[in-house]
Amino acid sequence: MTEEQSRISEPFSVEINASVALKLAQIGQKHYPGTSSGPLYGFDDQEERILNISHIINFPNQHTSGDDVFNTKSSNAKFQADFQTKLNDSKIGVKLLGWFMTATKGKQNRQTVVESMLRLQKKMIEEQKSTLPVIFVIYDPSKSTDSLLSLQVLKLSDAFVKTWNSEARFAARNLIDNRLTYRNIFEEVPSKIRNSNLTDLKIQELDVNSEYGNELELTSNYLKITTQTSEQLIDAIDNFNHNLGNFNYFQRSLSRELTKINQWKLRAKQEHLDHLKTDPTAEEPELDWKEHYKLPQVPSKYEHVVSGGLLSSLCNNVSTTGSVEHAKTTGIQKSLNL
Known part of the structure; x- marks a missing residue:
């Protein structure tokens, strides 16, 4: 550095x-x-x-x-x-x-x-x-x-x-x-x-x-920005779920490959035990599963982290804007004695 x-x-x-x-x-x-x-x-x-x-x-x-x-x-x-x-x-x-x-x-x-x-x-x-x-x-x-x-x-x-x-x-x-x-x-x-x-x-x-x-004046600006933010929030959720789906697919693929590796190890070990019955001096072979299987590549969480940050901020914006407008409408309601 x-x-x-x-x-x-x-x-x-x-x-x-x-x-x-x-x-x-x-x-x-x-x-x-x-x-x-x-x-x-x-x-x-x-x-x-x-x-x-x-x-x-x-x-x-x-x-x-x-x-x-x-x-x-x-x-x-x-x-x-x-x-x-x-x-x-x-x-x-x-x-x-x-x-x-x-x-x-x-x-x-x-x-x-x-x-x-x-x-x-x-x-x-x-x-x-x-x-x-x-x-x-x-x-x-x-x-x-x-x-x-x-x-x-x-x-x-x-x-x-x-x-x-x-x-x-x-x-x-x-x-x-x-x-x-x-x-x-x-x-x-x-x-x-x-x-x-x-x-x-x-x-x-x-x-x-x-x-x-x-x-307490109500303006259309908040409605416009809330509508736009809501649309972007929907897109952000879709993107977040897409990335989440990729991770879930990786987990399922990894689980399947690990199951195959464990089964292969058990078969190799059983074959060695059977071989020992005929030849007690036989050495146990080295079990290198990497020659037969390849684990799926671990996906990067870069896009997931960034999309998560955007999703969080959009939710906070909708919540904050809604709170402001709710306070305004409550104030107007009280002022009009409704």
């Missing part, structure tokens, strides 16, 4: 320019209740272990659901490379730090996201000798209806990276040894928003509605 790889797991923090937070809110509002994603650019301080996010831009031709919203197709890769070139040509020496997504929390549990972060991490270590992890920012625009800035900075957990880099990878025993489950694929990173004088001036220009009392 190189020095850079060993320092990746050390604590670090993230600073987000206020202009980036405002642009995230703008992108989220534009695509809500759909999702949008794009690259993060900024600066890194290797000594102080601080990442500063200074620029973002969303990928063009975004889809509203599924893995297509964040993918590794060549057009997206070229788009983010061209944008970084423009920034560098403008004497802004930023680097690619990771990606963002505007969606309800938990939607980052996608194989496309995980594998893109791993590839970028490897590239940064090899080419830039970076000791800071790749980050992923997720902004939840649905919370803006409650006047909240729901912004979370994540990195791949040390348990996940250790499992990925190990020889056994996602074998069941290796997951247990590294304490990796669908709950800890990602780790949250401490972050803060840095304001600037220009941003202060921009905020002062905003027309803030001073009227209050709309906390």
